[in-house]
Amino acid sequence: MKAWILRSFKKGIITSKFPKGKNESASPWSTLPIYTKGRQDPYCPVDAIAEGRVDANRCISCGLCYPEYEPSTDIHGSVSSVSVKALKKSIRLYQIDVGTCGACNVEIMTIASPQYDIARLGISFTNTPRQADALLVSGILTENMREPLKRAYEAMAEPRIVFAVGACAISGSLLGKAVSEALRVDVTVPGCPPDPFTIIDAVQKARGFK
Numbered sequence: 001m002k003a004w005i006l007r008s009f010k011k012g013i014i015t016s017k018f019p020k021g022k023n024e025s026a027s028p029w030s031t032l033p034i035y036t037k038g039r040q041d042p043y044c045p046v047d048a049i050a051e052g053r054v055d056a057n058r059c060i061s062c063g064l065c066y067p068e069y070e071p072s073t074d075i076h077g078s079v080s081s082v083s084v085k086a087l088k089k090s091i092r093l094y095q096i097d098v099g100t101c102g103a104c105n106v107e108i109m110t111i112a113s114p115q116y117d118i119a120r121l122g123i124s125f126t127n128t129p130r131q132a133d134a135l136l137v138s139g140i141l142t143e144n145m146r147e148p149l150k151r152a153y154e155a156m157a158e159p160r161i162v163f164a165v166g167a168c169a170i171s172g173s174l175l176g177k178a179v180s181e182a183l184r185v186d187v188t189v190p191g192c193p194p195d196p197f198t199i200i201d202a203v204q205k206a207r208g209f210k
Helices: 002-011 103-110 143-155 167-171 196-206
Strands: 034-036 069-071 091-099 123-125 134-139 161-165 187-189
Touching: 091 103, 091 143, 091 196, 103 134, 103 196, 134 143, 134 167, 134 196, 161 167, 161 196, 187 196
Parallel strands: 091 123, 091 134, 134 161, 161 187
Antiparallel strands: 034 069
C-alpha cells in the first residue's frame, strides 16, 4: 500500500489535458471532419464530398480522397441541439450498439479510462437505461436492434438526450440506415470513429458547458 502511494506521488497527474482546439496526438485517419486542399472533388464511396466540401457526418475516413483532402484534428465537430443545464453537476450515459464494426464502441469505452478520466467531469456510465440521462447510440440502424433501441429510450426518464456517435449512426454511411429513422437525435458526433475528446466535447455541449 505504501509503495503504491509513493509511486502515485512520483508519477503525478497523468490524465490527458483537454485540447483547446485540436488533438495533435490523434491518429491521422481515425478521427473527425476533414478539410479541403484540392480544387476538384475526388471519388468518395459514401458521397461525403460535394462542391469542395466534406460532410463529416458521412465521412468514413477511408483515405481515398487523399491528398486532395486530409484529416483535421479539430475536436469540436459535434453539433448539439440541446443544452440541459440541470445535468451540469453529473450525467449518466448508457451506450447501445445497434450495428457497429466495433471501432466506435472502443472510443466510447476509452473515455472512461484513466487517460481521459470522465469522472472528474461528473460523467459516468450506467448499465441500465432506467438510470441514464443520455443514450449513446453507435452503428447503423439494423432491423433486429430497432425494437431494443426504442425500449432503451422509453425506459429512460426525462431529459432523454440521444447521441448519434459516428458516421454510421448519424447518416447510415455506406452500409445502412441512420439512427434518426427510429429516434430523435439531439447530438451528432462525427468521425469514423470519433476521437474520445470529440465524444467528451459533445457530452459537455449537451450539458450546457459550451
